[in-house]
Amino acid sequence: MSSQTTDKSVVTTLVVLISALVLLAAVLFMVAAxxxxxGNIAPDDGSRKQAAVLERIKPVAQVSFTVxxxxxxxxxxLSGQEVYNKVCAACHAxxxxxxxxxxxxxxxxxxxxxxxxxxxKHSVTGIRAMPPKGGGSSLxxxxxxxxxxxxxxxxxxxxxxxxxxxxxxxxxxxxxAAPAPSN
Numbered sequence: 419m420s421s422q423t424t425d426k427s428v429v430t431t432l433v434v435l436i437s438a439l440v441l442l443a444a445v446l447f448m449v450a451a452x453x454x455x456x457g458n459i460a461p462d463d464g465s466r467k468q469a470a471v472l473e474r475i476k477p478v479a480q481v482s483f484t485v486x487x488x489x490x491x492x493x494x495x496l497s498g499q500e501v502y503n504k505v506c507a508a509c510h511a512x513x514x515x516x517x518x519x520x521x522x523x524x525x526x527x528x529x530x531x532x533x534x535x536x537x538x539k540h541s542v543t544g545i546r547a548m549p550p551k552g553g554g555s556s557l558x559x560x561x562x563x564x565x566x567x568x569x570x571x572x573x574x575x576x577x578x579x580x581x582x583x584x585x586x587x588x589x590x591x592x593x594x595a596a597p598a599p600s601n
Contacts, residue, residue: 498568501561505554510569515547526573534570534577538563 496504502520509517518525529537541562544550551557552565567577 496557496561496564498561498564498566501554501557501565502568505552505557506565506569509548509552517548520569520572521574523573523575526570526575530570530575530577534563534566537566537570541566 502510507520509515510520513519513522513525518529538559540548542551542559551562554561570577
């Protein structure tokens, strides 16, 4: 009987060993399958963190060195009275900081004596406390000229705001009269 018991114990040991190997193989297979599922999740390469950081520190504004195109504006088509009401009246209605008051002929006459072109130039570039273009930076020189002519007209000073006639070629001189025959 000793050979049968030895055979049984070898068979039992062999079955336990094979069962243990099958169980180990099954555990390894499950671990590999689990790693395959975990491997399908996109790894965090830090791009989401980087995007969040860039969003938090992005600049509020950007500097551009391109010259913007001027916006189409209705201000270019304003009359002298509209320009006066919009920009000039703030100072010229009350004479603020030495501005000549509209209607005060004595304040305007000395200025008008310098010429309309000088008054328009001062309104474009600014003079003393008056800012360039009276503070209306979108106004054109024509707008300002119309406003100056309007203020002068309201004060009682007549201007010849019409464009000067174009110079034409001088008319040919009449031929010299022939000397009278002397008798």
